[in-house]
Amino acid sequence: xxxxxxxxxxxVTEMGxxxxxxxxxxxxxxxxxxYRQTMMRGLELLIYFNNNVPIDDSGMPEDRFSAKMPNASFxxxxxxxxxxxxxxxxxxxxxxxxGQGYGYTFGSGTRLTVV
Amino acid sequence: xxxxxxPDIHITVSEGAxxxxxxNYSYGATPxxxxxxxxxxxxxxxxxxxxxxxxxxQGIKGFEAEFKRSQSSFNLRKPSVHxxxxxxxxxxxxxxxxxxxxxxxxxxxxxxx
Numbered sequence: 001x002x003x004x005x006x007x008x009x010x011x012v013t014e015m016g017x018x019x020x021x022x023x024x025x026x027x028x029x030x031x032x033x034x035y036r037q038t039m040m041r042g043l044e045l046l047i048y049f050n051n052n053v054p055i056d057d058s059g060m061p062e063d064r065f066s067a068k069m070p071n072a073s074f075x076x077x078x079x080x081x082x083x084x085x086x087x088x089x090x091x092x093x094x095x096x097x098x099g100q101g102y103g104y105t106f107g108s109g110t111r112l113t114v115v
Numbered sequence: 116x117x118x119x120x121x122p123d124i125h126i127t128v129s130e131g132a133x134x135x136x137x138x139n140y141s142y143g144a145t146p147x148x149x150x151x152x153x154x155x156x157x158x159x160x161x162x163x164x165x166x167x168x169x170x171x172x173q174g175i176k177g178f179e180a181e182f183k184r185s186q187s188s189f190n191l192r193k194p195s196v197h198x199x200x201x202x203x204x205x206x207x208x209x210x211x212x213x214x215x216x217x218x219x220x221x222x223x224x225x226x227x228x
Contacts (some may be wrong), residue, residue: 004158033215043205043218056215091158103149103207104216106158 006092006107009025013114018080021110024073025094033104034067034077043091049075049099082114117142117208119219127225128196136191136205136222138180142194148189149207150180158184158204165189176200 005024013019033048040095047057049059052069060067069075079086089111091105118141128134140146147166149160163174170182180191189206203223209216 042220045215048215093159103147103151103161103209104159105161105163106151108158 004092004094004105004107006082006090006110008110009108010111011113013082013112015083016035016081017114018078018081018115019086019112020110021077021092023075023077023092023107025075025092026096026105029094029096029105030072031095031096031097032069032075033093034075035093037087038088038090039107042049046077079112082112084114087112087114117210117217118145119206119208119217121204121206121219121222123222124220125223125225127227129227130198131195134191134193134196134200134224136204136206136224138189138191138219139187140189140206140208141187142208142210145212147209148180148182149209150174150178150191151207151218152176152206153203153205153221155202161201162191162204185223196224196226198226198228 002108007022030051034045034046046059047067048055049069065079089109091106091109093106095104120139122137149164150162152162153159162178163172163180165172165182173179178193180189182189203221205221206219207216
């Protein structure tokens with residue numbers, strides 16, 4: 001298994017532009033999580049899905065952020081319009097609710113810089 | 116609500132010395148507990164996990180952790196630290212394997228030669 005795959009690895013964009021981050025979870029995992037990591041705030045859960053349905057989006061900072069999971073193998077996190085304070089590393093993770101699971105498996109992250 | 120506290124933000128140890136990273140959790144039922152490691156520029160990698168049974172669990176890279184219910188702790192240990200262990204370590208607690216994990220603030224480990 002290739003693990004959780006995120007793209008792009010790095011993104012530099014100008015303030016006001018739309019940014020789309022992508023995630024492919026591990027096949028068979030029914031949970032998907034989006035996290036943001038910054039020096040100041042650490043790891044923050046933004047939103048998570050179960051069986052492609054958003055369960056808790058209370059961590060999404062504001063309406064500029066949106067996330068979708070159109071099928072079990074793909075999810076996007078979109079920021080529109082982007083602002084410099086959105087600069088962070090965004091992680092996607094997936095897990096399974098069957099058996100004893102493995103905890104989360106994280107992707108390598110997308111480092112977003114908004115200038 | 117569940118919570119995790121990692122009291123030490125930074126720890127520095129000499130190479131070859133033993134290591135213990137502290138983790139305290141708050142959860143009403145039997146928790147699922149995890150330790151993750153994050154090397155610079157990388158994602159979080161699972162080191163070990165505790166679900167039930169033996170309270171001393173072994174993980175990858177020579178790490179182990181002990182679940183102590185009476186102390187609400189799940190401390191991570193390694194008998195002899197290697198320079199490559201320098202990283203940030205996160206403790207996490209969850210209700211069950213697939214559900215949302217709550218992460219501690221992390222402990223950054225530095226290793227002196």
